[in-house]
Amino acid sequence: MEYQRWIVMLSTYLTEFTSLGLLFAVPVLFVNFLETYRESRAKTATVTSILLGVMGCSGIINGLLVQSIGPRKAGFLAGLLMSGGWMLCFFSSSILYIDLLMAVPTGIGCSIITISTSRTLCQHFKGKPCLIALAVQTTASGTGRIVYTYILTACLESFGLQGLFLIMGALLLNCAILPIIWQTNRVSQQETSPISEETQKALDVKICCTRYGPIFTNKTFLTFLFGIAFLYVPHSGFLIVFTDIMKSREYTEENIRLAYVIHSISNVCGRLSFGFLKQIPRVGFLSLAFLFACMSAVSFATIHLAKEFWTTAFACSFMGFEMGVTVAAISIGVLKIVGPENLPFGMGLILSVIGIGNVVVGPIFGVIRDVTGTYSLSLWISTLSAGVSATLFLMAMIMKHRMN
Template sequence: MESGCDSGWSWVVLTCVLLSQVAMGGICLTGGVMYVIIERQFGENPVGNFWLCAMPFTMWFLSPPLGSFLTNRYGYRVCGLVGTCAASLGLMLSFFVKHRDPLFATYGFLTGFGLGIHYTSGYAALNDYFDKYKVLATGIASIGNNVGLVAFSKLISVFDRRFSFSGTMLILGGLMLNLCPLSIAFIPRRCTQKVNEIKGLDDKKCINIFLLKNLSFVSWIIANFFTNISLSIYFLQLPAYSIQTGFTEENFSILWLSYGVSNIVGKVVFSALAQSPRVNTIVLYTVCLATSGLVIGLTPVLLTQTGVLVLTGCVGFFSCVTGALIAAVTFEIVGFENFADGMGLVMPFKSFGNLIGGPLGGLLLSSTGTYSVSFYTAGSSMLLASLFVLYPELNKRFGLDTYRSKRKLKSELRVEKNTVAANTCETEALTQRVINIDIKSRKCIDECINE
């Protein structure tokens, strides 16, 4: 089977990445379901429990810098295997935990850390194996997260009822090991035409932090920070809030079904739109974020099962761009050469937003006693994120960075001119001193001759 760009083996790799995303989404996106279980298992403590349930998702996005390093140094196959083993070990160690706090290290840190490394390897492989259909491939791969969310939200509830919390962790750890054979399919390669354009890419040893000098990229990572504050609050509090509107622990998985199906449809629709050269990916991303923020803010207004179900579907449809188009927008801002480093720098900011969103939501719930303020905060954060996403497009159209660069260049030229003038004065003064010394020397010589 061919192993070139957009060839037969490329689609095999895409299938493996898709299945990997199912497992990763099933663990990291079900924090709201885990919150209900952990609260029942270890007691009520909204801030601590929300923080714990946000940890896998947080570490998933915090570990890609190391994943980027491993990918650049050892290849994405090794990176995928290392991440898989770490994630599985974290879940299996949670089987032995009898108190909540050690779960921060096992279920929270180690599991999320491993999944983040595997995530980076999968998307790095897609970046290598696809060229013409890159946007479509990343969009299809991200569908796996939604399938995992729908399937695992139900499975985790069933496992908990039948095997208790400890048994559930052990089973999930075993399921994660299935990512090992999927990682083996990531055969290291580079598209020949791109290798010729980028000399020495395989020799990179660290992340290019100079990308942070690019204001468009900085605006993009800030947007991801606020996006994940919003999504963290929403994901973690929706299941518990839905119980107040009439859902039960046994059937609130229908909310995730509504979210997951609409999210999948959205990813197909928006990935296809982004594939068209007539569609501006950044503007599309901005509109979807703004719409998501408005819908999230409306969640406390509709206190019926039907209302919550419809709004959940709308959030799923429009927020899908955070998975389907994040690679495409990053690629558009930083280019192919810096893509892996760009993704590696974006993900930590997503994780910081997620890390803040969990306990922030718990704090708002504890202090107000209602979920309304949390959803209003989440909606506002998403709207703010949409404004930051728009900056790279404004910069491209109106040359905001160009104006800044011109001012900086004028300042540098002014300093250089002053330096040259100062050096000229010093040179002239030195020349005059030499002339004076030379005159004095000649006078001394003449006096000696006359004597």
């Protein structure tokens, strides 16, 4: 029935709100990790870096997992994995334990959730409503990040870091319950003739090669993939060390939190706006991605040159908006290039490439800060990376135009 798909959409939204919202709010804990475990910035940055990196690197495997067992079962397993990881961190005594017990399971779980929710929405919405649904869905993690910013702060003040791990683990347990109502909107097809296990395996391999092989030879998709990676990874690096950048400028704790919330709010607006901008006739997703990649390059340069708090906050708002657009461009771009049937695998491939970059970007930013005493070089590298991304989007736009 019609109302059922809106219930499903609400459950997918709440699942991403709970899981990805927490993941993207973890940078708020960066300074607390520094003070609690007394490690270097480079080593402390591995927590968020591994979170984002594992989320991406496991994407291609999780895409096949979702394709094989379905979004509902995959989402249930992801919820249990994330909840258990956070609760086990109660016993952690070093950053290494945080990396292994929290970052790795949560990264894998959030990757599964991201792919499962997108796949579920594409099964219930078609055409333009599907683009709007995906755009609205991408705002869940951004909205969650805003809320979690205050929840994490309150939990730290009342229960400390160890108590926070238990509370967040309990909240993440909801992610194992919500996927129960993720029904597919298609009539399951019954087998009309018996097929042997060996024949079925051969058919699966043949179907896999036929379906996924063209994705690796699709030049437009591959160019789009690396364009997203060069744009998303520096944003992730900035987010990982956000609180340390603000603290190095001697801003107060309230100002740092305010700047983070401003970045988060504009991030949500960016995610939501991409789907609606795509509804404008003759406005392609690649042209929008190119425009906002150029704006990202300007924003990274601005955040470096800004000295006063409100100038910094203004630059953060632009940067958050562009990061939100980038997140929305992933699911919508993959849907438009490879189609809804290949969406889990296509998104998994993009997340894997992004994940490789995310694994190293946090520690690199930390090492640069430890060696040079400033984040200036990191921000200039990010500016260059955004410029490369804009060039790749332009190339993809030209290739797509020639194919049409």
